[in-house]
Amino acid sequence: MLAWPKAFTSLLLAFGAVLIPQAASAQDSSVLALSHKSPFNCGKTFYANNWSPGHNPSGSIDWQNYGGDDINNETVRATAGGTAYFYDAGSTSYGKWIEVRHSDGTRTRYAHLSSMARAAGGSMSVSQGTVIGAVGSTGGSTAPHLHYEQRTSTGAMDTSPTVEGVTVSLGQKKSVTSTNGCSGNPYTPEEACGSGYTQIDSAGLTGGTTYLLYNAGNGNNCVVTMKSTNLGTATAVSAFLEPQGESRRTDSGNYGYYAGPVILNAASQCVRWGGSVGSSSYTSPFEHCG
Incomplete structure (x- = not known):
């Protein structure tokens, strides 16, 4: 955890523009070289x-x-x-x-x-x-x-x-x-899982990304693996979800755009999740507990 100053310059302009403790306020002469x-x-x-x-x-x-x-x-x-x-x-x-x-x-x-x-x-x-x-x-x-x-x-x-x-x-x-996360896939993880789901984690694969989503309204988790290559062509892809202490549920096959959604209730449990595109795969530890 960062060390916080003893006193904050306090609060607030329009629409929640919060005043925040400042580590360095002067404009620096160096230029941010990354493309954000x-x-x-x-x-x-x-x-x-x-x-x-x-x-x-x-x-x-x-x-x-x-x-x-x-x-x-x-x-x-x-x-x-x-x-x-x-x-x-x-x-x-x-x-x-x-x-x-x-x-x-x-x-x-x-x-x-x-x-x-x-x-x-x-x-x-x-x-x-x-x-x-x-x-x-x-x-x-x-x-x-x-x-x-x-x-x-x-x-x-x-x-x-x-x-x-x-x-x-x-x-x-x-x-x-935003163009962030654009893969060319016409579908999104939220569309695949349905209304009320929000992304809470993801893992990059060669040829795609596997996503973990959560619905706070019903306590369900959802996993979907989205392809970013060979779109529209049926190739091997999978997604799985495993609440701790329960059996793993997997959707795998040759799909054009994504595998899943795999949806299970895990409101008070840790989950293991992941998926694959071709030979590239990801398996998480048990995490996102409760």
Whole structure:
């Protein structure tokens, strides 16, 4: 867990723009070299708000509703690859939040999450597009939104962050459409599993990705493996789900786009999940308990 300052500069501009403890506030002269995508699912459009003056740290983005699209519980993806570290500041500041440390030394932060792919104190290797959490309103927030930062290799804020090739400078508000996680597959994990399911984890495969989703309304988990190659051609693909202490359920065969959905109730249980595309496979440990 990061060490928090004794005093936070407190709270809040329009629509939950929370003030956050600042490790480094000055604009750094180094430039973020990575190409960042939007932190949302392919095709999703949300407003990126770079509040000024008063948003702390200056240059951070609040992602909020665009048109009729509700951002609450929206899937959050890594905007670039690296190692993700998971934290929980409780009812203050960032709330549930994640820092992804990238290979070039830069960092991105994702705050006020309703859920995270790992428990606080954990870490995981991520690729661009890996699901790391879901939008919420934890910590010092008054409405669901995603607080997002890009930091340089020295830890200073980039006050004009760029995602999807769109630069959002201080004082600007721009709509940004995500290409993150776009594989060319016409189906999404949410469509395969059905209404009410939210992605909570994923694992990359050669030729596709296997996803774990959860429905908070009924306590069901869902696993689906989406192909990204040989689309429309029947090739070997599988998905499985195994609540701890119960039998594994698997869907496997030659499919054009995806395997699954495999749906089982596991509201108070750990689950093992995974899938395969051709000879590339993934099997998780028992995790996501309760």
